[in-house]
Amino acid sequence: MEPSLLPVEILEAQQDFPMALAACKDLDGLLRLKGAYIGREGSHAARLMELLKAAPKEQKRELGAAINALKNQWEETIKARQVELENAKKRAAALGNTWDPDLPAPMPAQGSLHPLNRLIDRLVDVFRPLGYHVEEGPEAETEAHNFDGLNIPVDHPARGSADTFYFEKHPGLLLRTHTSPVQVRTLLRLAPHIKEKGGIRFLAPGRVYRKDEIDPTHSPMFHQVEGMLVGHGVGMHHLKGTLAYAMKALFGPGADIRFRPSYFPFVEPGCEVDVRCPLCGGSGCRVCKQSGWVELLGAGLVHPNVLEYAGIDPGEWSGFAFGMGVERIAMMVSQTPDLRFFFENDQRFLKTMGGLD
Amino acid sequence: MLIEIKALQQELPALRDINTKDLCELLASLGFPVDAVDSSNGTTVLEVDVTANRGDVLSHRGLARDLAAKLETKLAELPVNTLAEGAPLLPIRLESEACPLYATAILDLGKAQGTPTDVQAFLGHMGSNAKNLPPVDASNEILHRVGHPTHAFDADTIKGALIVRWARAGEKVVTLDGVERTLTTQDLVIADEAGAIAMAGVMGGDSTKVTTATKRVLLESAFFDARTVRATAHRHNLHTDASYRFGRGADPAMAKVARDLLVQRLEAWAGGRLVGAWTAGTVPSSRKPVVFDSSVINRVAGESISVTEASAQLERLGCAVDGQHVVPPTWRHDLGIPDDLAEEVLRLRGYDRIPSALPPLEGSPEPLSTGYLQRRHLASRLAHLGFCQTMTYGFVDQQEKQEFDPDGSDPALRTLRNPLGEEYSLMRGTLLRDLRDAAALNLDRGAHDVRLFEIAPVFVPNPKNAEEPIREIWTLGVVWAGETGGEDPLTPVRNIAAPEGKSHLIGVLKTLGISDDFLRAFQRWEMTGVVGGTRNHIGWQFEVPLEAIPATVERVIPAYSAFSRFPTVERDFSLLVDLDQSYRSLAEAMTAAIQGAAGEAFQDLRCVDVFRHKSLPDGRQAWLLRVKFQHPARTLTSEEVDVWMAAGLGAAKSLGAELRG
């Protein structure tokens, strides 16, 4: 075709078409372009049709073919672009409804039990299947329950005000120095019913106080869990069997125990109980001072005087008692370097150490 | 107690074949754990832990004796020449039962005086400096070797007779450490005719002490009652090597032996020449026999131990056994009942041989107490609700009264007589003080969302009850401080310290079952704490006695209660109300009106949105109230719900509310 057949503006439009098409980033722009090139009125195509109408007859055939080619090219190109843009829009709309699951999720608030409470509860759970329930007593305790009933001599140094906190206005009232007075209270309460109950067995967890300065290994308030069993024919073998079960339940099947003779006024015989170091399994480490054993608790058979004080006949009944320091076990198991962390209450420590049950 | 291995081996030669590690194990198995091993001074010294009931092992020979029994071997012969005693050179009067025996001797000292260097080294290992005064050093050495404390007086300073008697009230003596002690009638003293010259079994006196100028010494090797010595040492806070050993029970039979050893040493080291030796009083009659009851031994041991074996073990320890009874040796004051004998038999056999068995379950187990279960349940609930359980000491300072005044009582009634310091002098009457401080500490350290709780007793004076002058009330304290949320794209940040933040805490407390009445009555919601050096409002706090919280410990499911299967109808009101409109009074009035009209079909009315904006009329806010209806027996019609809603709107209008268009 002779290029001169088409007017200059149409040739320019044809030249601009690729760029104009590329400039259409959305469907609206494309529709405007479509209107300008192939719309029914005022478009370049409409203008060409007018031109064709007015063209001399002999040119019509050739011009018509040229115009059709041009129109078809525009139409097809625009249509293809429209499909492209519509697909892009659909894809964007679909993406707008997605959410990257790796974005931080709203977490349910996570609190924690205090590690010491958690350990105490764990001990209760360990002894529960053996029939132990929980007995408790006051922290402000009488000298009679804290010392006298436990066969602790009147001149024992632990009774002094260097070791034990006393109340200003109440002579004879102190902050209990161990959970053992709960033994005394419970024995006194249950003594009249001991026959019908067929014995006594309980755990006594609680807060106790001693006059120690606050430092990385001492605290004026700490926790003990006391355990006691009174029955017929109770001996050291029963104590050993019970503690062996409990330590395996607590630390796992590798937790062997060993007994060493020791002395506490309220038991006879008395013993210290070591557990095979839960950290190194007995091969020796810093915690067990290379010995493979760590000291865990004090125990023994209930002294006949303690039973007698409560009105229980030591000729018929015998029993054992054991007491463990909760902080001691917590420090040993967790390797916390400073006891004060347990009482400072920094949430970071509490959340790491306490967790949930 | 310090033990030099070399000196221990002298007492028990069999130990030469045992290495230090095995020796430590052996000692631990006998009940004497070794706390430390020091090999730094060319010899090995053990720090041995001895229990309070075993005064008899507080020396090398004493410890060796226990080891000998365990190893079934013999102690070395004690190198002592028994002195022939003569007539008293001066009268010794024993006026108290607390001193039944007083062995003594007088020696003239020669010119050349010196403590042998090996003895000086030994004393060094025992942690005491040799004085290079033979009477003092020899006494000290004998104490560590055989355990019996002795004393040497400068004989020329003693005026007249020697008397062991109770001190007179207010009587004074200057002890060797140069301190003047004022005595009581419960202190036993050694006196001459001019007055007290020593505190018996505790410390000698300054006026009669041995010096380099001393020409003649009077030796004391006595037996003093343990309780008396303990009491005096405690009363005067004067704890010495002597009081430690007499206080735990010395061996009266050793008195003469120790004197003889002392004489021998002074003869050898100080050119001593014995003038005379004699003894006042007698060794107290032998210990009370203990019933030999093999049923107790077998019960304690958990297995049958033959009488022969048990007797042999006890005899090895120095007991006299006659089948029915056991007489403990003079050095054992801790064997009083058959159980004590059982312990000794087991100890020598080895605790590792005790069998292991679970006791039979006699009687039925008791349930866990509701108090314990409630606390455990509450703690678990709160932890799952995002709160961290705290643990605080329980002591606070006297400021608590000014800040919190928990129950208005006199804090003196819960004050300690001997606290660690003023800041720990009061047993707390509230948990809020400690929780507040813990919350502030966490905020100060950069925590955003601080949620803490503690469950512990608070102390409440109960002066009318002599049995229980201080009541302990288990209490729950809860605080929420800082801000919450803002940690992820979906949870907006909310300022807990803002007025509406309190509702977050109230929601938690209601979840626990704490009643509206309790929540409304609580006065101290506002929590201020020091953060960044200044005291601010940091959040909200609450405290409640546990008895006010329903204990949900019933583990059996409750009885069935019917619920409707018909559709629920929800309708919303948007009401314009005054900014100071009480929600409670509006909700109660509307609830009453709607319930009056709808009866059992009424389910719930609640505000689900509060809208405050400048586009609303001045002084007004918009509350979106949602009402739920559901009939137990039929589907509701729109018309009847319209009527009920109109009744509710009427009640709202009567309180000044209007429907928002």
Ligand SMILES: [Zn+2]
């Ligand atoms: Zn280890």
